[in-house]
Amino acid sequence: MVRGWLLDLYPLEEGTMVVWIKCDDNRAVRLVDSWHHCIYVAADQKSLLLDLLKRDEIRDFIVDWAFESKFESIVDLERSEILRLTLKDARKAQQLAKTIQRHAPFDVYRIYNVDVSPQQAYFYEKELFPLALVEAEEANQHVRWKVLDSIEATDYEIPSLTSLKLRVNVDKQLKLPSFDDQIKSIQLISKKGEALTIDEGSETDKILSLVKTIRQLDPDLIHTDDGDTFTLLYLIRRAEVNHLQDQLILSREQDPLKWPKKLGNSYFSYGKILYKPASQKLYGRVHIDESNTFIGSSCGLHGLIEVARLCRIPVHTALRASIGKCMSSLQFYNATKRDILIPWKPTIAEEFKTVWDLMVADRGGFIFEPKLGLHEDVGEIDFSSLYPMIMAKKNISAETVSCKCCQDSTQLVPEVNYHVCQKRRGIVPNSLDLVLEKRRIYKELMKRATDPGLRQVFDARQASLKWILVCCFGYLGFHNAKFGRIDAHISVCAYARKILLDAVRIAERNGFSVVHGIVDSLWLKKRGAGEDDYENLCEEIRDELGFPISFEGIYKWIAFLSSKVHDQIPVLNRYFGIFRSGEVKQRGIETRRHDTPSFITRFQEEVLQTLAKSSDLQSAYNLLAEALQILRNYSNLIREGRVPLEDLVIQRGLSKNLDEYENNTVQAIAARQLQREGRQLFAGQTISYIITDFYSKNPWNRVLAYELITSKTRYDVVKYLELLAYAASTILEPFGYARERLEQIVLEDLHQISIA
Numbered sequence: 001m002v003r004g005w006l007l008d009l010y011p012l013e014e015g016t017m018v019v020w021i022k023c024d025d026n027r028a029v030r031l032v033d034s035w036h037h038c039i040y041v042a043a044d045q046k047s048l049l050l051d052l053l054k055r056d057e058i059r060d061f062i063v064d065w066a067f068e069s070k071f072e073s074i075v076d077l078e079r080s081e082i083l084r085l086t087l088k089d090a091r092k093a094q095q096l097a098k099t100i101q102r103h104a105p106f107d108v109y110r111i112y113n114v115d116v117s118p119q120q121a122y123f124y125e126k127e128l129f130p131l132a133l134v135e136a137e138e139a140n141q142h143v144r145w146k147v148l149d150s151i152e153a154t155d156y157e158i159p160s161l162t163s164l165k166l167r168v169n170v171d172k173q174l175k176l177p178s179f180d181d182q183i184k185s186i187q188l189i190s191k192k193g194e195a196l197t198i199d200e201g202s203e204t205d206k207i208l209s210l211v212k213t214i215r216q217l218d219p220d221l222i223h224t225d226d227g228d229t230f231t232l233l234y235l236i237r238r239a240e241v242n243h244l245q246d247q248l249i250l251s252r253e254q255d256p257l258k259w260p261k262k263l264g265n266s267y268f269s270y271g272k273i274l275y276k277p278a279s280q281k282l283y284g285r286v287h288i289d290e291s292n293t294f295i296g297s298s299c300g301l302h303g304l305i306e307v308a309r310l311c312r313i314p315v316h317t318a319l320r321a322s323i324g325k326c327m328s329s330l331q332f333y334n335a336t337k338r339d340i341l342i343p344w345k346p347t348i349a350e351e352f353k354t355v356w357d358l359m360v361a362d363r364g365g366f367i368f369e370p371k372l373g374l375h376e377d378v379g380e381i382d383f384s385s386l387y388p389m390i391m392a393k394k395n396i397s398a399e400t401v402s403c404k405c406c407q408d409s410t411q412l413v414p415e416v417n418y419h420v421c422q423k424r425r426g427i428v429p430n431s432l433d434l435v436l437e438k439r440r441i442y443k444e445l446m447k448r449a450t451d452p453g454l455r456q457v458f459d460a461r462q463a464s465l466k467w468i469l470v471c472c473f474g475y476l477g478f479h480n481a482k483f484g485r486i487d488a489h490i491s492v493c494a495y496a497r498k499i500l501l502d503a504v505r506i507a508e509r510n511g512f513s514v515v516h517g518i519v520d521s522l523w524l525k526k527r528g529a530g531e532d533d534y535e536n537l538c539e540e541i542r543d544e545l546g547f548p549i550s551f552e553g554i555y556k557w558i559a560f561l562s563s564k565v566h567d568q569i570p571v572l573n574r575y576f577g578i579f580r581s582g583e584v585k586q587r588g589i590e591t592r593r594h595d596t597p598s599f600i601t602r603f604q605e606e607v608l609q610t611l612a613k614s615s616d617l618q619s620a621y622n623l624l625a626e627a628l629q630i631l632r633n634y635s636n637l638i639r640e641g642r643v644p645l646e647d648l649v650i651q652r653g654l655s656k657n658l659d660e661y662e663n664n665t666v667q668a669i670a671a672r673q674l675q676r677e678g679r680q681l682f683a684g685q686t687i688s689y690i691i692t693d694f695y696s697k698n699p700w701n702r703v704l705a706y707e708l709i710t711s712k713t714r715y716d717v718v719k720y721l722e723l724l725a726y727a728a729s730t731i732l733e734p735f736g737y738a739r740e741r742l743e744q745i746v747l748e749d750l751h752q753i754s755i756a
């Protein structure tokens with residue numbers, strides 16, 4: 001019997017699942033379970049399904065089949081007879097599904113559970129999850145599991161995992177490292193920072209030495225800076241060149257690294273194009289590519305493990321997955337437990353909508369437009385996790401809105417009057433219950449924890465759950481979500497508006513007036529109101545509406561900003577203000593944008609900190625001279641060429657593939673410079689560059705890709721001064737300093753200097 005934590009798993013030969021257990025005594029134990037993966041197929045007539053079974057090209061994929069009674073759709077009230085196909089090789093679900101589709105006109109066969117990975121299916125079936133504490137017994141090629149842990153647990157223990165950082169130094173022949181360059185040296189760096197360098201002998205010696213050292217040190221986690229996009233691919237290529245492709249084994253499994261079938265995918269998400277590189281998986285260890293992890297970088301290892309456990313998604317996948325993908329796995333689990341199938345492609349059609357429906361839908365969230373400019377003594381109150389709370393409390397889900405079972409339901413959605421199911425708990429609210437509850441407990445534990453290390457762990461876990469809550473609403477209407485549906489999305493919006501309007505009514509009843517409101521926040525004003533008055537108001541709203549709302553604070557002053565593109569239309573989340581505590585809050589301005597050079601961010605923050613010293617609006621005006629002095633100091637640094645280039649880097653995503661760019665946008669120029677040096681680039685990847693001569697007639701000279709800068713590179717003084725003035729105007733315009741005037745200030749000085 002083995003006792004320990006489930007570290008990794010993957011299907012290997014036909015009909016096997018390999019599972020690695022990390023034991024207390026630091027051993028990693030490999031278990032092999034005989035197990036088969038399944039997909040499901042439905043058709044209007046059973047004869048069509050029987051036809052399928054006669055085909056050799058289908059039979060080649062399967063070891064077994066059976067008819068099972070399942071809910072084909074999430075909205076179905078009755079079970080249907082569905083064909084289960086048991087795969088020989090768990091890794092070929094997609095291939096089998098495509099083969100079935102190829103042999104019949106579109107829509108004859110409806111295929112299910114294809115997108116559930118074998119690992120997820122295994123987790124769901126065995127009630128397992130990543131880093132679960134288990135006891136396992138191997139007998140007759142089967143593993144018997146005893147789970148000593150649960151995903152509800154908030155005080156679970158994580159084993160100490162050993163880790164190494166892998167870094168490869170390339171003997172560059174050109175400006176950029178290329179797969180044709182030889183390996184200069186390889187470094188393995190321990191958690192404590194001790195580095196082991198492999199730099200002796202031929203390239204073959206270095207690769208073999210790496211393989212041997214990894215085997216000896218046997219880490220659970222291997223970190224890389226860019227393993228998915230460069231380091232591991234480079235090692236694979238170098239191993240091939242040296243005829244060592246069968247010996248490049250960094251996994252615990254004796255399986256060499258292989259070149260991926262495809263390097264990556266560009267895809268659309270919320271109107272933006274993003275790029276996802278193919279992942280380089282290690283078997284029996286976890287490969288953490290630090291540049292290719294959203295959850296890992298925003299919530300740390302403890303947040304990542306919380307999400308992986310809760311959503312029953314392998315750590316390797318959770319590292320690279322979007323929050324939406326993780327959350328889907330949680331919903332798939334809940335659906336599977338109810339015998340509901342998971343569509344291969346989204347199938348729930350939107351219901352027909354009247355003009356009124358569409359108008360209501362387009363209005364989206366609650367909006368109370370602010371009067372632009374400066375306001376004094378404004379207080380802010382925010383509903384906490386309003387949208388997920390509505391989904392959970394009002395039971396909003398794809399199958400509960402306008403359900404077939406409760407035509408006479410007494411619960412009607414405001415404005416749109418859809419009825420909501422009163423008999424069944426929806427999959428989406430069902431999945432959210434645990435997330436909301438666990439987050440509440442972690443926040444409690446955080447307050448009570450006396451050990452700062454422990455407090456950090458709880459904080460990381462609650463923060464990762466917050467991401468799920470933030471994203472879950474968008475997913476409800478997202479067309480790729482399996483259990484999403486626009487009517488459910490509309491219903492949540494309608495409830496949210498109703499709740500905000502009710503809150504406004506309660507505030508007004510108590511003598512407050514509304515300055516601004518958006519989605520789940522209200523900015524209020526009442527002469528002479530103190531913190532107690534706001535706290536009391538929040539309590540009244542909580543009691544009356546049943547949704548938690550919290551008091552953020554009273555601002556000494558706050559500026560609501562217009563959009564910089566259309567001056568008259570306020571962009572709803574562009575503001576900055578100073579709380580009475582002296583704390584600065586800013587949204588939608590340069591400091592919060594990822595593409596702002598760090599030099600500009602620092603400048604804007606310094607100006608805000610200076611204004612934060614004010615006690616009221618009048619004294620803020622008195623600090624303007626100081627703010628303008630900061631502007632002059634920063635513009636001097638730019639002019640004198642004293643700003644380090646890395647502080648001026650601008651990062652932008654490539655919105656399309658390079659050959660699709662017709663105009664010479666600066667991103668396209670920088671990308672072409674990299675391409676000329678041999679770098680392959682795809683839509684959605686991020687490009688970093690410095691502006692070198694923005695107004696040059698020769699587009700090639702306008703910018704320089706950051707990877708190509710040399711000691712001779714000079715930045716464009718005028719353009720960076722303009723950017724500085726622009727950022728200054730965001731803060732100072734409400735105080736009467738328009739951009740033109742600030743530009744004059746920074747450029748006039750420049751003029752004087754060039755004359756001198």
Ligand SMILES: [Zn+2]
Pocket residue numbers: 403404405406420421422423424
């Ligand atoms: Zn119902």
